[in-house]
Amino acid sequence: MTLPAITARLDAACAAADRSPAEITLIAVSKMQPPDRVQAVLDAGHRAFGENRVQEAQGKWPAWRDAYDGVDLHLIGPLQSNKVRAAVQLFDAIHSVDSLKLATRIADIAGQEGRSPDLFVQIDTGEEAQKAGIPPADADAAIRDIRALDLPVKGLMCIPPADEAPSLHFALLTRIAERNGLTGLSMGMSADFEQAIAFGATHVRVGSAIFGDRVTA
Numbered sequence: 001m002t003l004p005a006i007t008a009r010l011d012a013a014c015a016a017a018d019r020s021p022a023e024i025t026l027i028a029v030s031k032m033q034p035p036d037r038v039q040a041v042l043d044a045g046h047r048a049f050g051e052n053r054v055q056e057a058q059g060k061w062p063a064w065r066d067a068y069d070g071v072d073l074h075l076i077g078p079l080q081s082n083k084v085r086a087a088v089q090l091f092d093a094i095h096s097v098d099s100l101k102l103a104t105r106i107a108d109i110a111g112q113e114g115r116s117p118d119l120f121v122q123i124d125t126g127e128e129a130q131k132a133g134i135p136p137a138d139a140d141a142a143i144r145d146i147r148a149l150d151l152p153v154k155g156l157m158c159i160p161p162a163d164e165a166p167s168l169h170f171a172l173l174t175r176i177a178e179r180n181g182l183t184g185l186s187m188g189m190s191a192d193f194e195q196a197i198a199f200g201a202t203h204v205r206v207g208s209a210i211f212g213d214r215v216t217a
């Protein structure tokens with residue numbers, strides 16, 4: 001568990017960017033990690049965690065929510081429509097809203113459940129055909145339509161292509177957010193969270209750098 005080292009790097013990145021660490025949520029991405037590692041981070045007092053599959057999260061987080069106060073759970077992976085109810089019940093934030101259709105379903109179910117997670121609209125900044133997210137050219141219209149549903153849309157999220165410099169993608173996401181009046185920016189992972197902070201990230205999603213290599217399926 002290297003949470004203190006990552007927190008120190010996050011603080012240093014904030015200082016270099018003239019930002020306050022209080023502006024940034026460090027999401028510890030616990031997908032496919034052995035429970036003892038996650039528990040160690042919980043015991044250290046950390047509360048913001050990320051999972052990329054609803055089913056995996058359902059198997060482990062209800063018990064940890066009972067055992068620890070203030071758990072703040074973020075869904076960062078793709079959300080299928082048949083999992084929306086479970087996601088709305090379990091997660092405090094959903095970072096993977098990638099269509100008006102999905103947002104409409106979230107709105108319907110949030111109304112029924114009386115509970116609405118914070119939402120981030122995922123933008124496919126790399127315009128990769130196989131990747132989730134709304135293409136940059138369609139972003140403004142999609143963001144407008146999704147916000148019209150009266151959901152708590154907090155910001156935007158991106159996953160840069162693995163083989164490209166992430167900074168261009170962080171800059172693009174920042175621009176799209178600014179022109180739409182959105183302040184939340186979910187960007188940056190183990191390899192590039194410091195750069196993401198320099199570009200204005202408010203939520204960084206760091207897995208392996210905190211927990212070590214993922215081991216369980």
Ligand SMILES: *Cc1c(COP(=O)(O)O)cnc(C)c1O
Pocket residue numbers: 029031052076077159188189190191205206207208209
């Ligand atoms: C797994 C995952 C992360 C964390 O990746 P690391 O490289 O382990 O930090 C961040 N964001 C998303 C969307 C992920 O699926």
